[in-house]
Amino acid sequence: MEKLDNFTAAYVEAALWSSTGDNGRPLDRDYSLFDISGETVKQMIADCAKFQTENSELFLRATCRRGPGWYSQATQAGHDFWLTRNGHGAGFWDGDWPEPEASLLTEASRKFGEVNLYVGDDGKIYA
Secondary structure (H helix, E strand, O other): OOOOOHHHHHHHHHHHOOOOOOOOOOHHHOOOOOOOOHHHHHHHHHHHHHHEEEEEEEHHOOOOOOOOOOHHHHHHHHHHHHHOOOHOOOOOHOOOOOOHHHHHHHHHHHOOOOOOOEEEEOOEEEE
């Protein structure tokens, strides 16, 4: 499996952290990147690459205002992309990104639509 950039690694981490299995436990307690099906990882990588490319100018103009030492800008952006596209209670719009970039990144995220993870009968995670 190829090495993920910081944006994509944070996206995957947020996906596992915010998704739950049938037992109601967050997926990141029992699973990691290596438990995600190859097809799903490829789609995650493709979505993240496309989002970063389409919004590269916004990332150059905007600086995440989350406290220093918490996350890099790329890491925070990957995390916020997952949360925003899936309608969670945090994301680009929650005050850590300046306007108008926060609203533009929120709109761009939502265009990707929601993704739900689930554990298949084979124990692998799928979208």
